[in-house]
Amino acid sequence: MTHTIAKPLPLTTSQHAMWLLHTISGRGELFNVAECMVFRGKVAATTLQHAFNHVWQASDTLSCRFPHDADYTPALQPTHNTPIIEIIQLEHDIEHVTDYAQQFMAPKLCQPFDLSSQPLMQLQLLRGESQDYLMILAHHLLLDGYGFGLFSQALSRSYNALIKNKALPNLRFSDQQTLLDAQQQATYLTTVDSARQTLNQWLDDIGEIHSFSDSKADVTTANKRTSQQFTRAQWQTIQSAASSINSSSSEILLAAIATALIAKTQHYHATLGLLMMNRQSMAELSAPCVQSNVLPLPLNLTPDMTLHDITVLVNHQIKALKQLQSYRVESLKRDRQKQGKSLTVFGPTINLLPFSSNPKYAGIETHSHILSAGTTDDIMLQIHLLGDTPANIDFDVNEARYQPDQVNTIQAQVFDIAIRWANQPTLALSELVKCLIQEPKHVF
């Protein structure tokens, strides 16, 4: 039963954008996200529920629903609707967790949430012989990657406090009104307006924007994921190269992706879409909500550029983009539409995910598998940065635009370029592109 406990509040621009996508697409399930947390031992289920109740009730951005009025104006309605963690007994521990979890969650990922009445998270605790598994399904309107990290950390802190018979932690989450107030400040609004102008100018300065596929597809077409992880030796070489050219491993990966795109299009320009955290103020950094944004990262390259030159450019452009991250991509697309310009504002989308943490639950280690992080109408590379552990890249593609062999080629080329360039950082971009064209499917 749902109790209304406070007056409805307007949505933030990010929440509103997600609400619109859900509502207009008619395929709300596409915005479901899912994660499986593996406990390397057994947890106390009742304590986990108590901990979850505490976290859920600590912020109205979690404990809420999103009804709309007759004019389709949505609101955030705080509630007391804490979901109950469903317990499912298994006969054995799960052998292949990712496969099992994907299969287990597949039917749930196909079911849209009812935004106006349901809590936007569902949890199942699968109890194996010696391990437990927490399956979490949420709507992207509720949480983004950072928000999920906040939630996950708060859950383990609360569980650990309960197990130790300590007071539950004061989670100090920002609430919806604080977020709205922060985003109504004059300085914030000035920043957004300035970002609007700069981003439109950036796009005006770019000719055509390319991706790995020339065809078009709707965001509602199913996505398919393939994943690949660098070997330890490969990753060490990339780290070493990053250190020697005073750059970072992620900048090398972005340079590799841009190069793979250039090899495909033969244009020495790449505009990648970069997922931005879009949290600057303390209020935003403490809110378990959706806030992330995806914006164009234009890279004007020249054939003589080396790995160092490109990583410097990537670094410079990301710094510039950080100043613009509050302007929503949906608003940018609307601007382009009004001006009669192309709605394609970037090519392949890149999501750098440094939020991974594996909190312990009363000493029990955990490991998380991200099963679904959203949807794309093109291609999205989810780069899991794991410190010294080799990075893993998920290639999520829209099946209407990419055949499996195309994805394999893109995947092989991105890895090939990153490794080849890390081994020879002084190689010019044009030489590398030439090698790729001559050996299109070369894989290290």
Add this chain to the structure above:
Amino acid sequence: MSIPKLSHYPLPRETQLPDNRVDWQVDPQRAALLIHDMQHYFINFYGENNPLIDAVIANIQALKHYCYEHDIPIYYTAQPIKQGTQERGLLRDMWGDGLQDPTQQPVIDALAPTDKDIVLTKWRYSAFQKCDFEERLTSSNRDQLLIVGIYAHIGVMTTAVDAFMRDIKPFVIADAVADFSYDEHQMALNFVAQRCGKVVNTAQVLGEATLDLTSLDGLKTHILPLIDCEPDEFDEFESLVDYGLDSVQVMNLIALWQQQGIETNFIELAQIPTLSAWVELLEERKDD
């Protein structure tokens, strides 16, 4: 059968050095430096502009300078060209004919021996084999050997074992040796530290302080270049997010702290995004 083409990898940082079983201290009065097999032939397997070899060479140069200043004798090993079957022995079965081209035989220019230095002919993995190296050390009252060069898990490690068995204390300089791979490099360091010698880094030998990335000053030195900020413009109580520190840079710091056994994560750091709060958190975690 020959040596494979070699990639580069990050040299171990101080926090990644293995625990030593012995607490020997380098004594300039008793030490000698051995620069092991830094010949064109062996270096060439790393290719041109290899960051690993560039860093190792820079560290060996610094150590050479230190040795000259402290009157520590410097020895080199260099394998001869075109060894006959008898001379090369079982090395032929393992590695083929080895060095054939006379232009590849000399020590690389950046580390070229001077008249003061002694170049030993290298016949086997250990620098002590088939030469008078031990006698030379004994006659000059040297019973400590600082070993640098390539390859860590072959000649360097074997020479360290051989020195140990001759009651000469080997010190392997972790960031002044290179290997086929990070894992083999680390394996050699672990073996030496646990079984036959002491593993140190260049800064420790030179007596230089390394950056403490858990202290306010150490972190400032690390972070200020990342955010393009001058020290007098930086306030440790201001949000690092406002200064432009990004999530990937934060992750790199987390990995460095992890190597010191300090567990943090991005989310908790992002919620207290000032340098002052981070130092406080790190102090707490050190005590955990």
